[in-house]
Amino acid sequence: MAEFLTTNGTSYHIENIIIGAKSKLVLVSPYLQISKTFFERLKDASNKNVAIKIIYGKDELKPNEKNSLAELKNVELFYFQNLHAKCYLNESKMVITSMNMYEFSEKTNREMGVLIDRNIDKELFDKAIAETFSILQSAEPILLKRAERQTTIPFKTVPNGQSRPSYQKQLRGYCIRCETRIEYNPEKPYCADCFAIWVQFENPDYMENVCHRCGEYDETSMNKPQDRNCFSLWKKELKHST
Ligand SMILES: [Zn+2]
Ligand SMILES: [Zn+2]
Numbered sequence: 001m002a003e004f005l006t007t008n009g010t011s012y013h014i015e016n017i018i019i020g021a022k023s024k025l026v027l028v029s030p031y032l033q034i035s036k037t038f039f040e041r042l043k044d045a046s047n048k049n050v051a052i053k054i055i056y057g058k059d060e061l062k063p064n065e066k067n068s069l070a071e072l073k074n075v076e077l078f079y080f081q082n083l084h085a086k087c088y089l090n091e092s093k094m095v096i097t098s099m100n101m102y103e104f105s106e107k108t109n110r111e112m113g114v115l116i117d118r119n120i121d122k123e124l125f126d127k128a129i130a131e132t133f134s135i136l137q138s139a140e141p142i143l144l145k146r147a148e149r150q151t152t153i154p155f156k157t158v159p160n161g162q163s164r165p166s167y168q169k170q171l172r173g174y175c176i177r178c179e180t181r182i183e184y185n186p187e188k189p190y191c192a193d194c195f196a197i198w199v200q201f202e203n204p205d206y207m208e209n210v211c212h213r214c215g216e217y218d219e220t221s222m223n224k225p226q227d228r229n230c231f232s233l234w235k236k237e238l239k240h241s242t
Pocket of ligand 1: 175176177178179180190191192193194195
């Protein structure tokens, strides 16, 4: 039978699932922050050749967190906008809970969870796996490698393996000052907070250090909020949308 977990039990078992993973690890959590402890646990798993899939759904991941994940081998990151479920599993155990991933080391909220052991509740375990993979199927893979920049309009791979050009407009961008994820709009490249500060000086050439489109570090400003590559992608998109 599945086991009921309180806050402490939940974080204990999430950590054990990460530590105990032998071949696979799937972490589903809308909010994702890469704390030091969490990163170290992932690193250990990755060093043991565990295949790690992380699905998240809120715009919390900053480029430097992405870059530290990119250092790890066998890590795949996916974004699914309407994610609300939280589920952590390896090949033999699973926790379904209210707890977000970054909270497992904090324990500030009251959480509940259920621990499922594949050897005891195979049917339940397999149902939850099926749902997790259904989410994965429609999630957007997030490119982790820093150096690979797209030079053409990106192609989207559809499930049957074919590629088709995706002229879908870029929807999410970064605040060029604080890296927060905001709506993509090269005419409004600051988040509300940073804009409130910028507007006091209104210097359109004031140097910032994040590209509005890709979030990589580069010299940008209100006048030129994107690096050269992202600027040309944007121009191409504008052409396609008219
Ligand atoms: Zn900002
Ligand atoms: Zn860029």
